[in-house]
Amino acid sequence: MMSLTQEGDMGTVLAQAHIGDVPQLFAEILSSQSSLAPDNVSYASSVTIPDSASPEPLSTMATPPPSEPKAAAARLCGVCEKEPGKYKCPRCTMPYCSVACNRTHKENHPPDEPKIKPEPESPGRLRCENSDEEDKHPLRGVLKYQADMQRLFHKYPGLDEELDRLQRTTLPPSPTANGGGGGGGLLPFKMRQQPMWSRDIGLRRGVEALRKARCNPSELGDGVREFCDLILFALANEARETDATELVRQDVAAEEAKTVERLLREETEKDR
Numbered sequence: 001m002m003s004l005t006q007e008g009d010m011g012t013v014l015a016q017a018h019i020g021d022v023p024q025l026f027a028e029i030l031s032s033q034s035s036l037a038p039d040n041v042s043y044a045s046s047v048t049i050p051d052s053a054s055p056e057p058l059s060t061m062a063t064p065p066p067s068e069p070k071a072a073a074a075r076l077c078g079v080c081e082k083e084p085g086k087y088k089c090p091r092c093t094m095p096y097c098s099v100a101c102n103r104t105h106k107e108n109h110p111p112d113e114p115k116i117k118p119e120p121e122s123p124g125r126l127r128c129e130n131s132d133e134e135d136k137h138p139l140r141g142v143l144k145y146q147a148d149m150q151r152l153f154h155k156y157p158g159l160d161e162e163l164d165r166l167q168r169t170t171l172p173p174s175p176t177a178n179g180g181g182g183g184g185g186l187l188p189f190k191m192r193q194q195p196m197w198s199r200d201i202g203l204r205r206g207v208e209a210l211r212k213a214r215c216n217p218s219e220l221g222d223g224v225r226e227f228c229d230l231i232l233f234a235l236a237n238e239a240r241e242t243d244a245t246e247l248v249r250q251d252v253a254a255e256e257a258k259t260v261e262r263l264l265r266e267e268t269e270k271d272r
Helices: 004-017 099-108 121-138 146-155 159-167 191-192 199-214 218-272
Strands: none
Touching: 004 191, 146 159, 159 199, 159 218, 199 218
16 A cells, blocks of 8 residues: 555656657648739830031040950969969869969979868767766656556557546646636636645645546556556666665775775885
């Protein structure tokens, strides 16, 4: 027979260890964008030349400014500095004019900086990181028995929904429970008489619901009892492993202290 405290802890573990399938609603919004093409606008321009106008002499006409040389033609070869650079080095983009100049440039080109490749993570390091994350999990002992939990869910099809119902008993009531707030924004008399919800009240309600579920003589009650036994077994093994790890750590620390003390004693005797 479990005490109230043990059943309360059981309710906490039950609420944290079981994760039900939460349905998710996905809404897809399709937005259509219409692109408006600009109207075709035709521009007409006319120049009227008077009949009496006479052409200006060539001497008075403005001469166009000389065209500037293209930038590509102005860049000379970076090797011979005589011919225009037709090509570019793919490493430093320096222009060169011929294969001979390119060969000379390659011979005198400084070596590229070596690329630092990231070191691949070793499997041992990945295992250590995963083990650290598992050690930090509050229910790391229970996570080792997920396969057994799945077996129980397969054996008792209604166990999943029953655990969800037990978890909901530990949660605060919704504002619309018991018919809402009534007229004028006042709570019903029954809700005003109930104490304010707290974590302790939620745990007590979960303990009571768990007790009734475990006393259920049906097949669903068998599933709840087996699930509780599995959780208690997992927590007991975790406690034993924690105690054993602490004992090993203490033994190692004591052995290291003895080794340091012996080395200091030998060093002192040598100085004498």
